[in-house]
Amino acid sequence: MKRRTFLTTSGALIVSFSAAKLIGPLELAAQAPGPYPDPDFRQLDSWIVIHENNTATFYVGKTDCGQGTGTAFRQMMADELDIDYDKTACVMGSTDVTVDQGGSGGSDAIQTDGWPMRRVAAEARRVLLDMASAKLGAPVEALTVSSAVIAVKGDPAKRVSYGELIGGKKFHVALTGSNIDATTGIAKVKPVQDLTIVGRSPERYDIPAKVDGTQQWAVDVKLPGMVHARNVKPPVAGATLVSIDESSVRSLPGFVRVISKGNYVAVVCEREEQAIDAAKKLQVSWKKPDAAPFPASPDLHRYMRSATPTSSSNPIVVGNPDAAIGSAAQVIEAEYDIPFQGHTAFSPAHATADPSNGQITIYSNDMKSYGMRNGVAAFLKVPRESVRVIWREGPQGYGRTAADDAGFEAAYLAKELGRPVRMQWMRNEETAWDTKGPAFACNLRGAIDARGNLTAFEYIARACDYNHVGYNEPDTVLIAQLMGIRPSRPAAGSAATPGEMYAIPNRRMAMHVVSLPLAFETPLRTGNLRDPNGPQSTFASESFIDELAAAAGVDPVEFRLKLLSASPGDDTGFKRARSIAVVKAVAEKYGWDTRPSPRANRSGDILKGRGIAYAFRNQTVVAEIAEVEVNRATGHVWVKRLVCAHDCGLVINPEGLRRTIECGMQHSLSRALHEEVQFDTEKVTSTDWISHPSLTHRDAPETIDVVLVNGDPNPHRSDLPPYGAGETVCKPLLAAVGNAIFDATGVRLRRVPFKDARVLAALNTGGTG
């Protein structure tokens, strides 16, 4: 039976798409039988629809991972279109109705994709003014626009609304641009000074449905004839499937099928709890690999330091670091270690795929839904036009859904079965097998001359990041790996340089990538975890800068300001000036007391201290201060206060940005205090919220202060760009906390997370973590 026929004859069964909810464009589009050609980004109608009731719907190729970008898109486009914010709506991320802006990633939603959105909205305004000019018999120069109504200046009775001009009809206006980011019409965007909706803080439109239970999440999709699937993963990384005893589950209630190819195994049942039960009971025989897939987690960094790199970048060398180190009054050396840290998304991976009408529709929270569409089409070897991804809200993205295994699995199973399939990973499966932020092993050296000046800085990083996945490639998602598919050239991976503007006369920075023995079908596959390498590299570099400040006997803020001010040179975005501004701003907001670390009085059971760290990411600069209380008896660290000074250029929604900064810092706080993937030589052993703890309400700071700096030296610049927020705040936090612990205790911790036992051991030995 064709899907459409089914819908019309058995509508009563379609619970999630009940008549009352069939109102939005997504719900209507969900019934389109296909195929699904790409919306043309060079057509204005692909971006903006004006309705007869004088409202507008914006169609953008992004997804909102929970930072309120959808609200920001509406603000920017409403501002350029001259329509009230609350008369607009935004549709995101569904590949058949929105242009392909790549979905989310890299904190670039506002920075990159906001520009074509603004330009097309400005173009729509221009076209509407031309139409009004003809209709009202007045030149465009004689017209004025307010709240989607165009009137003749000085003669307000002569007026026409956008809805009257074009409501329900199409613009049929072509746009230009060599690629989607360059999309433009003839109209220019407004100077920043003329924007009135940008810079205000309308409440996020998605929040009410998320607190009253009406939000339709990707996990909620329910289709006629849908069945439930669960994976059965190899018990040991690199194991080979020997045999499946289907009789172990065949008589279970609701059993539909076991589907298997290569080392990929899934069980399908009519009901969800039946699938969970069947996946537990399915008897599968596996052969362990001949060699250990990886060292156990306590041995990881030793392994990483001795492994031959799979790739090395050309070192960045300034001056003569060896000579400076050779003639230094003091040479400081340190090793910093960061373990694998998982995404551990709050909800395990999930997706529902529908094979009706010979097409594949995937309902997914994939932040890069467009990539999934392309990847699934290639994976299933079907035309792109037969595949679409309908994006719906889901648990925080932060990179996990950029390698969205569940969508591929649901699509594969749906095609095999000819029925809609809902795939849902389990908690232990997700925590063990999700993508991981790469582990880092960093070696640092610094030279200080007799006057306390930093004369050389050496940073050598090794990242365990070979075969990095993260873009929904059809040959790197886990189901493809388990089926034996291999990319011709695995991604090289990368090890980042620190993002700072310190003027140090002699430097060497070298980056290497190493691989674990098992590069495929491994639960230790690396992906993009919220500023993929920034927290790791910045933990090492900004902690070490603090060590150098202490060795020089200089206050940590003063030490950084001196390094930032040592060169007058700046870049086109005034990054040096803005770096100095955020360091000063965070110190001022905190009420920083200038003195070297550690503090002199370190007696008592609760030791208090403060630490600063700073970083940039692209053109966004942040400085953060953590105030800690360290319990000398237990080793427990509580970050009592966090302060952030943040400069991301033009701010679209200040309150939304504050929330994003607060949460981003707390996410990194979780990485600083708790998060560490643990494994033996066969498998990941930290697989739930007990064995892999996360930040909890107990850890929340008592106070979080955010200062939005926006330190462009020329406030009258009409093109003050937005630089993108979200990930930058994740970078310095680990170091800020470590530096605060040093200030409080005099003990330097060079490995995260700062778990109680690790801190206590360091306090007791007076050594390092």
Place this chain on the structure above:
Amino acid sequence: MSSITLKVNGASHTVDVQPSTPLLYVLRNDLDLHGPKFGCGLGQCGACTVIINGVATRSCVTPVSSVRSEVTTLEGLAVGGKLHPVQQAWIDEQVPQCGFCQNGQIMTAVALLKRTPHPSDQQIREGMARTLCRCMTYYRVQTAIKRAAGERA
């Protein structure tokens, strides 16, 4: 399969499921109440929280056959179209990021405030300690609970 009758948000429902089926799947898949979410299936994160007899209960580890009293889900908090004060505080404070865990945060906070109408900071931290959020909205959740408790009204 057994026929089991449940009272949820004021209405009675009869479902035909295995008695051991976790309440979560009956609420989500049979009654189409999507407030409670699957997060871990282990009672560790709180995503699936419902209120039974005034107690925040993890529906993912509660067999449906063990439920003896009325179940309230996120959808059942509002009365006569008016949001529960906790829900309103969540909007006023703009608490959620992705929002996926917020069912657990809200339901646990509602039960906490019922038990302790004016909780101290420490009581909030302890009362909410087992309700996780991976967007780390903790600071705002705690602010919103204080607002709902009237301390910031």
